[in-house]
Amino acid sequence: FQQRKKRSAMDAFAWKIARSVYPVLASVAVVGLCLNSILLLATICSKNLRSATNILIGFCAFFDIMHETGYLIQFPILFSDYYIDSFYCSIMQFLPAMGRAAGAVCVLCTGIDRTLCLLVSIAYKKMNKTYLLLCHLLSIGLFCGWTVYLMVAYWASKKQICSMPAPFHGDSLGLWSNSITVINIFSALLYFVTWQVVKSRGVSLYQKKIFKSIAVVMTVEVTGWFISSMLINLSKVYVVPERRPPFHYVACLFVNSGIAVKTLVYYWISSEYRRAIRNLLGLPVSNSISDSAIDESTNVSDM
Template sequence: MDAVAWSIARSVYPVLAGVAVVGVCLNSLLLLTTIFTKTLRSTSNILIGCCAAFDVMHATGYFIQFPILFSDYYIDSFYCSIMQFVPALGRAGGAVCVLCIGVDRMLVLLMAMRYQHTKRLYFLLCHFFTILLFWAWTVYLMFAFWMKKQQICSMPAPFHGDSLGLWTYSVTGVNILSALVYFITWQVVKRKQISKHHKKIFTSIAIVMIVEVTGWFISSILIDLSKIYVVPERRPPFHYIACLFVNSGIAVKAIVYYTICAEYRHAIRSFLGMKKNRVVSSTTSRTSRADDPNQTSISLGAIKYAQNDNSTQTE
């Protein structure tokens, strides 16, 4: 890079690193809440926790670039690939994990009875196997196209030559498939009569998917445009600017779950030792009873019994 490019990079990097710090903190909170909350043990809850772990892995890749603030930070590609190996796997795993959550929610709505009678471990193994396959593809691209050179150690740096384009297109393809799955599931949600509780859970997950996938698309478009309109010596700073969008989408996941989904809001407050809102708790309790047909029938039975008992006493 030339002097102007280094100046832009040093101006943008602190903002990018700050967003990464927020992402690490909030996703770590979401991960720990999932681990230590016994009620968050469904397949989708476990996958959301895994996504948080992958996002933490991905965000740590930006801290490796801290020396660019003080020097022209070029490093041997071998050492850079080692340092960015885990962050690259985190980005790949996070993209596939979002898809797996969408597939899991779609199966719940389309095959409810069969889903309930299938072991949770079976679904989790299928999802983890899908993630492992994409990880294997990512590792292959890093090793098959590797070249020895001096480079700026950014997160995509382990992908040399054509492998960067192949990996970017692969992640983009996964994101497009995720958007399709969530769109189909949302159409099912609108047509089927499902409880408000489950509808809110799906809505929060869908918003997270939209924010993350939109951030990735914006970042990819900006990077592609920089290849056309920006000379090679000044492209890295524009890559930093582009990465702000995808990292911002990753950072706000926990905020979306906390704001929209009462289940995660109560779990996070409990994990942090915050007092529960009694009004909200009682409202949630009434809502859950109204959503549960068994609880509703029991309540109606109790009311009828009380009415009969009162009429008997009157006679």
């Protein structure tokens, strides 16, 4: 009886909405997978993208790829009431959830790296970049450890729809979501304060451009996450439980759209990334882009 009760958590109308929205969400996830794969490969293949910031951006792309795969796992909902055991669901959604957690901290670490470079440039140049990257990766690892703890400590055996947040049971989902929200708030404040300082100080045009590109990406991604979190929280108040899952699909469109367009933003704003991506795709590179990228890579090597 309990299993039947849990299986009927979503009514027929909710399933209809879920099956209508899911293809859109899955399509956005596929676009995000493709574009972030391009960004990751461009970072790996380009010799000009070897600064600590470039490497962190590559890691962010990798974590976003992990995150986006979680939405493709739900494909069977189009054909059946896709309820599975929570143990198997947690295994399937483990890497996507870790990607979301690591990606949030990676955005913050990227902001910290740029802030150090712009505001204390002399001290930054003297830093060991390998150790600095290891510190960033350690921060990411610690938050991933917190994520694993929440999955294990609150785990419960049940039948559930295998969505990306499904490994978080009980209060753990709220704790995890709120933790990421706090990280995003710190990221937003860090970028905002740094940008105000950058505008008031005599930093180079290149430094302003590279920070602007990262700040725009952060704004798009963090805004998407805030909108998604707000909609999910509102659904807890105004939407009956049996109709919340499809509402969550709609909410997730915003954060996934922000993740998907990151590569396009870098391509649009940064000639360095534009050249690397065009080289990766075998597209012609104009002389103006090539010369600009060479000049920028020289600046990057000094940072």
